[in-house]
Amino acid sequence: MRRGDDQLVEVELVEDDVDEPGSVERPAPWWRPLLAAVPGRVWLALATVVVLAAAGAGVVRHVRDAALTEQLAAVDGLSAPLEQPLAAAWQAPGAGLVGAVEKTLLLWLPDGAGTVALDTVTGDVRYREDRMCWLADTGPSPAGSDPGLPDEDPDDDVLLCTEPLAGDRPHATGDGAATVHDPRTGELLRSIPVGTALTTDVVDGDLVAVGVDESGHVTAGRWSLTTGEQRWTFRSPEVAPDATSGWSGGLGEDVVGVEIGTFSVTLDPDTGVPVDPPLSDDSSTGATWGPNPGPGDLTYTVHHAPDGRTTTTVHGPDGGDRFTVPGSLLAPTVDDGSVPGTVLLASSDPGVGDPRSALVAVDAATGDERWTADVPVGALAVLSGRVIAHDPLTTTVLDAATGETAWSAETSSASGWGWAVVTDGRRVLSVEPGPDGAELVARDLATGAVRWTAPAPFTGDVMSLPDGTVLLMSGTAVAALR
16 A cells, blocks of 8 residues: 555455354355265256256247247137237227228217218228118128128128118118118219118128008019119019008028018019918928038028027038037137037027027037037137137136136126127237226136236227227227227
């Protein structure tokens, strides 16, 4: 060290090993000599093993995740990734979903005020129709298609508009015409003079309408949505008794029929010529829908009997009947093919308020029951060997092999539908009750563990558009979540 007169002084530091008075020498731990005896090369080898094991586990996770990503890329109906919390990008009035065509979202407005088209990205209004409209496919009708869900192949779709709904006359058109529009721009393509129609429907790209004219005669017609050309027309030779009383009808590929008071008629849908038996003669048998596309190369037909019982007949690739079982077959909104050879049905006792009070899995080859789960179902998805059952009250994930519940969570719905499962293949999104109101909750598909929560703009149902956009709908409002 340096003194004040700039002379250097050498200082020696000595370590004192003498124990302080009163201190006690502690023996070394028994394992220290053992560790000291281990050669350094062994420690190096062990460290290498640990590092390689950690790296190997990371590689396995990466490979597994990459394989799942590739698998999910081929699955239709998945939402955009749900890794991060979602928030409302925009909100707008909306009472129900008409459909989505490219970046155009079509909604029914509250209180029957018409139909509005929004830009899916910004929520801006593109055009508006003061009448009720719905998307109609100008090509052959896909069997079993659900008009309440967005069309995944909208290239042939047109927007078909009629007069606002009125009383007991759904799709009533008054004395005017149905109009056909480009759903992307709202451009009027053509008008179809359907007269006073009680009911209308689209059959194989054609508009079919049944009604009563001013003189009380039953009328019907079929028009091409593409050209407006009328295929055929029908007018009953006699006046329908009690023409102002209640009516019922059935329009489809196999039948065009109507009952008004004591009058009934059944028409050939291709020609408009009356056929036997009249609709009333067959009313005691109930209603039949199908064949519809089923899992794999199967088709199915659902029959609803007048006593409330429902049965499903499954047909093989050749169209022949394989078996008939109680319940109504359910088509998953998302299916990755991980549960082959299984048909899922909703089953309930007649007269029970909830028409879908149990979920039943049967063998697709024999109809033998595999399992039954006491789970109400509004919508289904099948992913990674699991069945996701969603309704307005719960989201339940089941083992597809056994029907055992993997996890379940309470959900919150405003409309009471719950007909869509929103999932990206790894997580499931739902609206759940929270301490401060409704919450958006993303749960791990396998475990049910909460991955994130975010405030919901309002209580409602979530669904995914074909481009992956997630919608939240309350029955009066809609929000796009991103």
